[in-house]
Amino acid sequence: METLPREDGEIIKGEEILPKNRLEDLKSGSLLKPHKDTKPTRRKQVLGQSTYSTIDLVPELAKFKTSPPLMTSYKKHYRPFMGRACPRCSQHSRELLYHKDIPEMGIFSVSSPPRKGLLGRLFPYSHYVYTMRNNCVYADPKGMIADAVQNKRVQRAIHRSAMNDSDGAKNEETYQRSAHKHEGRALYVIKRMSATIMNVTLRITGYLILRILSFLVDGIHMHRGQAEMVRQAAKRDVPIILVPLHRSHLDYLLMSLTLFINEVPCPFIAAGDNLNIPVLGWWFRQIGAFFIKRKLDKVVGKKDFVYRAALHTYMEQILMRNQNMEFFIGAIADAYILPASVSYEKIIEGNFVSEQMGYSKKKESIFSPIIGLWNAFHSSFGHIRVNFAQPFSLKEYLESAQRVVPIQSELSMKPRLEKAISDNSLYGTDVVLEDQRQLIRGLGEHIILDSQDASSIMSTNLLSFLLLTKHRRGTTMKQLQTDFDIVKEEVTQEGGTSASPVRPPTSSNMP
Template identity: 30%
Template sequence: MVDVISARVQEAYVGWRQSFFSESSENREPVGGQRPNLSAINHQSRRRQNLEKESIKLLRENSLYQIKEIPTKATVVAPTPRPFMGLSCGRCTPGSRDVIAQKALKKSTAVNLLNLGKTYDSKGVISRNFYDIAQAIRVKTFDYKQVSPMVVKDERVKQAIEQITQDRLFKQDNTNKDAKDDVKKLTHSQIHKSEERRAHQIVKQMRSTMSNFLLRLTSWTLYKLLPFFVSSVAISPAQTEMLKKASDSGIPLIFIPLHRSHLDYILVTFILLNYDIRCPLVAAGDNLKIPLFGWLLRGLGAFYIKRRLETNGGEKDITYRVALHTYIVHCLRAQNNIEFFIEGGRTRTGKPLLPKGGILSVIIDAYLDGTIEDALLIPVSMNYDKLVDGNFVREQTGMPKQMETFTGAIKSIWAVLNSHYGNIRVDFNQPFSMRELVRTFQQHPSKLSPPPFLKNPSSDRFALKQQNIDGNGSITIEKLSMERRLSSRLSCSSLYGTDVAVEEQRGLVEAIARHVVYDCTHATAIMSTNAVAFLLLTKYRKGCSLSVLAQELESLTTELLFNNKDVGFTGEPVDVINHVVNLLGPGLIVKEREGDDIIIKPVLIQPNIIELSYYSNCFLPFYALQSIVATALQVLISSSKLAAKDIQIRHDDLVDLSLQFCEMMSQEFILYKPCQKLNDVVNETIENFVYKDILRLIHDSKTEDQMWSRRYAKTLDDDDDDDYQENVCVVYKLGLDEKSVRNRLQMQTVLRPLLEAYCLTASCLPRILIKEENDYITESKFTREVLSELKDALDSGACNYGEAVSIDAIKNCIKLFREWGVLDSHIEGRQRFLNISRQYANELKLSKISELLHKFKTEMPKEVLPSYLNR
């Protein structure tokens, strides 16, 4: 600190001296036209330099004296203010949102957690020189009660064991009716004791053993190791202030992060520990229960959950489910905080997964039955410049996942410590009351079951009947899924099926889960690798100059900040691009020199582009609706025989097509919050197109009174009433600036890789049809066949997007076809079997399904085609 102050004083003085003497020499003219005496000037100059040295020395001594005598506080230069992200929903939790003070909003900055220990005002020698040790010693300790002994004594577990005993006795009696007399039968006592022992073993293998000593040791270790492979862990002090206030309330905190890396739960615990907030118990998969590391994670708060909660025969494991449910309830009752990943596992594509509501259903059930008074839900968003876990190319190309082992963990840690992964950003959303959210949904049941967004509801929900095919033989999504709402059923592989969640609570759990994922997604900060990868894959797949890419990056950053979307990087665009190129390496992005220009190109080899698309896909949730509307606009333009500038587009047609495409993407994205309506968000997106001059309004039959009524009706939050329908005709045409329209419509390529995968999956449906009656094909085998076809299409040039080869996209398309009723499925053991449903059991109907999806692949006319595709 002394050196910094003295250096700054010296720099200021030297700068003043140079400017003063330069001005003096410029203003001084020779007297009488005589030449100046150079020796005298040199003598004076040397004298001045000696005087300056003496004055600087004296000034430094005085400064040192003052610093020693006068106590000063460490000052930190305030970082650039960032948009405050993660506020709770104003519609669903207005009371929680009002808790945020404007003062906290103004302090929305990002600081590096790795420098946190250095900012503490300390006087001791150890604290000054060994801040990491001092910080580990300083952290606050909490009493983490062990609840496992109470779990096995809980009445709910006892009742479940008794019920299982009775079921096993009944099954044994029926099985042994025709058996020989010498077959040994188990008594009630034997079966009961066996289930009791199993329940004890389940709880023992599941429980967390949180240790304050291990927490401190891990804090010190991370302070030492993280700087080896990351530049910073950026967090917002305003967000941590919110967490402290929430922690002081005495209400359990439920942390719900999106899952990207194994480092996620360690980072959350590390941050909370250093800010003196009670660390949560973390629900972890039992695949992490490996030697040494499993014990360490258990001591840091992990409680282990089986990946599949069924027995080997595919039956529900009631004992395990009840033990898990009871353990979580007792943890909440003991005022422990909980952390779980609502997606279930890490995203393999870079975009968020649809939620699984098993653990969330337990917490909601604990509130509804009065076990806990309330809980504060805290969505958490994390993003990485470069993923520490490597990549998921193997899994996306059909290879099985490699299980975690002790040797593999050691090799991974060594490789990580010898690599560089850039920056990490962690954002904690505003805590909001689960009680308030539940009451809001209970008061407005329509939010739990949004009204159909498609026209002409039919009594048949998913099936397509013969009369649903129009005279031209075409099929529309309205006829496929009349009452289908844009949401998928939550995973039933977690805790559903026991007394954990009754049927009427499923809608409530689903709505809250989707709201949390939506909030997490839109609070995720964009990292530099996300932005550069997105630009290269959507605009410059064939490469562009460094200067052009820098301009686009600056424009994209400005647009994100304008839309109140934070970015996790700062600096000049050229420096940011160079940072990304060096970080991702030549395997993903190539930097070449052509003449006087430097060209940046993405590597379009299929495995490499899958890895690069992981970083680009972080943008998909933010541009999904725009891409959907742009694709619908593309279909309308392509179906017209007029020139692009003469095409007229009806608003109703554009909305209908957009809703159909939204239905197709229902397994990929959560496009709107449960408290919103899809029609409204689609209309807002179209209005945004008008604002950007992509579309221009040429006819609107609404009067001023109608427009005022419509705006006023939007402000009313009366979900029980039917939507206000206006009998109006709104017509658009393309913006007059065709170059601007061409550039703006490049967003329609964002979803093109998904479309490629979906269309080819639909084309492969007849492969299931040719099977004999009652002959089913496993989902895994069908997925591999589609994946092989995608690779062949990529090699032949029929597919232009290497990132379309994605096993996740194929699986989501299969889920969509199951929702539409095109596919039937059943589970035997641990495998799912597929077959074509009776309603579609002919090639004609399957070809119409394929045509329905291919409709959205229609190419844009050349005059409005994105420039890089029109070459």
């Protein structure tokens, strides 16, 4: 057996380290002489029982021999916790709902029910949904409708529309008849857009979503720390306005599902009227969807004051009752803004790609979801990641935004082109002042940035990035895998967010 000398007088025999005082015994061969084994339990081996004596390890090196060394790999990076509130605009909110243990809470699977007990093993999804402790109290829809109709804003809109119809109220009888017509229309509009959230419907919907998605996707994941911040915000008796990035119709359902599982009241969802189809439209109302028009005015250039006032007032009534909402409105004392996003490895319906290419949105029908679901069962859609950014106070943001805006005179301001009609308000520039419009626009861009910052970059995103940049002319699978790992490490080092641009692999950093 080969022996290797060391500077301190010790020698290494194979993988064993012998002290200096046993060097002479090794040279004389006394250590290799057979003798009676006094510790048979230690000498048993696979091919028999050894007759050689035991060589004790040096105590200082015993731990090194039995456990691997601690080494820091320059390639090992962990994705930091994303989605913190802006330190400039929401400094108080940034520290209010966050503590040092949140980043270490890890990721959990929303779609994997815990199989506890006999019923949990036999009926995992039914037992999972039934045992959820989310029994929130939601606002009475009849009370909201009555208060919305009697609201001063709606009454002023009715009066204004009646005055326009009666040509300046020259005829009192015509005015009364027109006012009665617009009042009935306001009641019809509010009833048509109103929603009713029922816990029973939420549980049934949750079961159906989990059961169907178990056949389509590999898992739905989210961070426990993000869910904890949302739970803490929900306990502060302040409404939460959920503003997610929209990629799929599944976003509505996934947001409500994840909030319901984490014991947070589900939001009232502002949905397009293209989803108000028979059967499914009624079901969507039962889980919180209220339908609004994509175009608020029937005739271009002529504002529908009644519909605008009814929509504005109904959303205001939701927030005044401390109900969460998936939209934006600003006529209350304060609210928590919750940016969110859903990342897909593959989007289940194919409308997102065509809409991004400029095609118009298609009108939904009762057969559309059936056909889409049938086609979906013949494919695999990978993983889904639901991300919530840190909620921040709307009041705090508005106060900080007004402080940082520099005061300029009209003479010092540069000339700029103004929009004829605002795309951020229900009323346009004739009611909302220019500085308020810019403030709302800034808030919207800030929410988009926070939502994007909290988003997860999926494997399909990285693969598409490589094929569109470095490998436009093709490559081998081995090279593609190598480049994929390099880009993944760079994304992790940059923070795992698309807000920080990822440099494509070049020949200088390729192995």
